[in-house]
Amino acid sequence: MPERPQAAFAMTAQNVPHVFPPEVLTRLREYVEIDPTLVVHDFTDPRVRETLARTEVLVTGWGCPVLDAAALDAAPRLRAVLHAAGSVKGFTTPEVWRRGIVVSSAAAANALPVAEYTLAMILLAGKNVFAFRDQLRTRRAFPYGDIVPGIGNFHRRVGIVGASRIGRRLIELLRPYDLSAALADPYVDEAEADRLGVPLLPLDELLRTSDILTVHAPETPETRHLLGARELALMPTGAVLINTARGSLLDHDALIQELRTGRLTAVLDVTDPEPLPADSPLFDLPGAFLTPHLAGSQGNEVTRLGLTVAEEAGRLLAGDALLHAVDHTALDRAA
Incomplete structure (x- = not known):
């Protein structure tokens, strides 16, 4: 040797x-x-x-x-x-x-727990677990036995923004589920998307058609506020936004306005700034579920x-x- x-x-x-x-x-x-x-x-x-x-x-x-x-x-x-x-x-x-x-x-190794976290949040969000958890906590009652409309993980569209290591790993993890994944990434062509097994869509179309949108694009000058007021307005009512990439990709002021209306909900493991100031509305808005940058390796x-x-x-x-x-x-x- x-x-x-x-x-x-x-x-x-x-x-x-x-x-x-x-x-x-x-x-x-x-x-x-x-x-x-x-x-x-x-x-x-x-x-x-x-x-x-x-x-x-x-x-x-x-x-x-x-x-x-x-x-x-x-x-x-x-x-x-x-x-x-x-x-x-x-x-x-x-x-x-x-x-x-x-x-x-070791970025590929670090990508795995982020993809796992994202998968878990997708499945929980599909059941609207966060809202029902809060409802049960405050009301101490729930219509047990009734079919709850508007929730579930059967044939929901999961929009993936960015075919990064994490985005690609997430595509693999989603395969066993009855979910429909789609991708937006300016650096991926149709042939590569076919190899990944997902349709490639323009970002605006992905936003309009996704029940759950998850962000896995890099932080660059071009991606700052990639999702601003215009983009968030394209998302359908009831959609869920998950961000485990970087907080700067998301215009937080625009998101707060959407969350205040109750039209969207969000799962944020990263924020801008990080940590958030103590008086940020995101801590108290019922449509926001925050975790302290836990998705990566811990x-x-x-x-x-x-x-x-x-x-x-x-x-x-x-x-x-x-x-x-x-x-x-x-x-x-x-x-």
Whole structure:
């Protein structure tokens, strides 16, 4: 076996034992030399200068400092960054790509719990669970035994905005259900939509025809307020909007106006700003169901991110192509 490269953690120190519990850390250390007690949080710190000078692989995660020219100068042997989280846009710079450093991301692993959360919310929303929960709580009564009209998950249209990793995973998860999925994405053509097994629609048509709309587009300057007052007005009365992407994709003022009328309901795991100010109407509007950015990897799910990095480290040591290498040319339209 080739000699294991020297590696270092660069992330929030308190996350290391969660993302890399003992069994995952042992797996990682089969492929790299790494000290879990030394976690870099500042590339200019003199105490890590010697470590960085010999580091060939950075294992990064949430809280990684920015990899600018000065940081990369401090790590002249660096050849790979293995990111135990999703997007790398927050800490990579053009200098990383200019120097030919390969970057891998666990974004695909992080996409799974978001898709699972979204599926759960789709099914619950189809039953109008949130409104009936509140009704039962306040009235302490319900017409048990009666057929409740206007609810159910049989042949409902689920509109998916964005064929991201999460959007694609959600399409797969929806297949066993009697739901009808459709997609809007300007970067997907008819042939690719056919491969995904969903009809491709213009966004306006998707909005008009979806009982439940779920947002999985990236945050870019072009997608800011992708769903504003005009777009929300196109949604049918009684429709549900789910956002697990980024809060900026949704015009919250316009959404609040719709929620106040009772015409739409919304499930929001992300908001703009995040966290919301304490006086935001979204906390109290009956049509809004808020969760605090829980859809992504949490609890024992973050172990999956560590396993993804360990597997990538194994490929790196074997000289194989990384399975989750980041294409920097597509970052401007990626999450």
